[in-house]
Amino acid sequence: MRATWTKEQRDQLLRAFEKASDALVAAARTREDEVLLNALRNEDDRLQQAYWDGLPCQTLSRCPRCDQALDKAFDPWGLDGLFWQENLSLRPAEPAPCPHFAVLLGAVHLNGLPPKGGRAEAHPGPEAPYVVPRLLALPGMTAVLSSIPMANGYTAYPIAYFADPMPKPSLLTQPWTKRSFSFESEGELAWTEKNETWDFDLEPWIASGVLRWIAPGDPDFRIVAPPASPPAPCPYVGLPGRRIGLTVKKDSAWPK
Ligand SMILES: [Zn+2]
Known part of the structure; x- marks a missing residue:
């Protein structure tokens, strides 16, 4: 049985995911360096995966x-x-x-x-x-x-x-x-x-x-x-x- 998140954790995850997506879009627009962009992409993916991993x-x-x-x-x-x-x-x-x-x-x-x-x-x-x-x-x-x-x-x-x-x-x-x-x-x-x-x-x-x-x-x-x-x-x-x-x-x- 895998661990699932609570409603509060879900809402926090979704808010964090939105922020990470915004940061990624902004960085891509200003052509930030590849290292930073990769870090932002990884964070975006991590939060998205955390949502799916905890979905009951x-x-x-x-x-x-x-x-x-x-x-x-x-x-x-x-x-x-x-x-x-x-x-x-x-x-x-x-x-x-x-x-x-x-x-x-x-x-x-x-x-x-x-x-x-x-x-x-x-x-x-x-x-x-x-x-x-x-x-x-x-x-x-x-x-x-x-x-x-x-x-x-x-x-x-x-x-x-x-x-x-x-x-x-x-x-x-x-x-x-x-x-x-x-x-x-x-x-x-x-x-x-x-x-x-x-x-x-x-x-x-x-x-x-x-x-x-x-x-x-x-x-x-x-x-x-x-x-x-x-x-x-x-x-x-x-x-x-x-x-x-x-x-x-x-x-x-x-x-x-
Ligand atoms: Zn059947």
């Missing part, structure tokens, strides 16, 4: 096939965390997912609160949960909706896709907070971005059995049993919120 893991979902919890690194404190910022996203250390895990997507509802991000753009998704019909049309694919209250008052909705059989990586899509993704194809690293259609009308997908959910607030993240007849109401159906991907930076939010 938490349960975000559960596999509907083998019942293993999906534990992943996640920043629940706010969109100012590097987790949410595409260009600053490294791969954090996290437990291996079950073999059925395909991709994690998500949404974040701001709950009417002001947008609050960091200095780099964050791509938290739309405000309401949704599915990608193209993914759910792949053989053996199931999506699971869940909900995480964030410490800043927002609500995050992880939407995890699990598959058996696992489709080719090129058939998957860019994960939550990213606008593109890379994968290995015939030994080569390939890169792509998918222009996905999002469907916010969840009921038909639930009825067809390819969309499952975990009740908000369930500490054990248990998947709700397939609805009997009449169907159990799904708490994620018909949620309000902007149904377009948002970009959040500093105090602003706009459609991506």
Whole structure:
């Protein structure tokens, strides 16, 4: 189990990272000598790495096939965390997912609160949960909706896709907070971005059995049993919120 930072340590790290980035930009502009620039670059990298090394893991979902919890690194404190910022996203250390895990997507509802991000753009998704019909049309694919209250008052909705059989990586899509993704194809690293259609009308997908959910607030993240007849109401159906991907930076939010 690796050591994780506290909220205060996180905020200090992010502030120190901003200062270090400012110093680096200023030094590069005035063409400081290479030794100083290298020292500033190293400090910038060190702080960024410290954020990722201390980012806590938490349960975000559960596999509907083998019942293993999906534990992943996640920043629940706010969109100012590097987790949410595409260009600053490294791969954090996290437990291996079950073999059925395909991709994690998500949404974040701001709950009417002001947008609050960091200095780099964050791509938290739309405000309401949704599915990608193209993914759910792949053989053996199931999506699971869940909900995480964030410490800043927002609500995050992880939407995890699990598959058996696992489709080719090129058939998957860019994960939550990213606008593109890379994968290995015939030994080569390939890169792509998918222009996905999002469907916010969840009921038909639930009825067809390819969309499952975990009740908000369930500490054990248990998947709700397939609805009997009449169907159990799904708490994620018909949620309000902007149904377009948002970009959040500093105090602003706009459609991506
Ligand atoms: Zn599994």
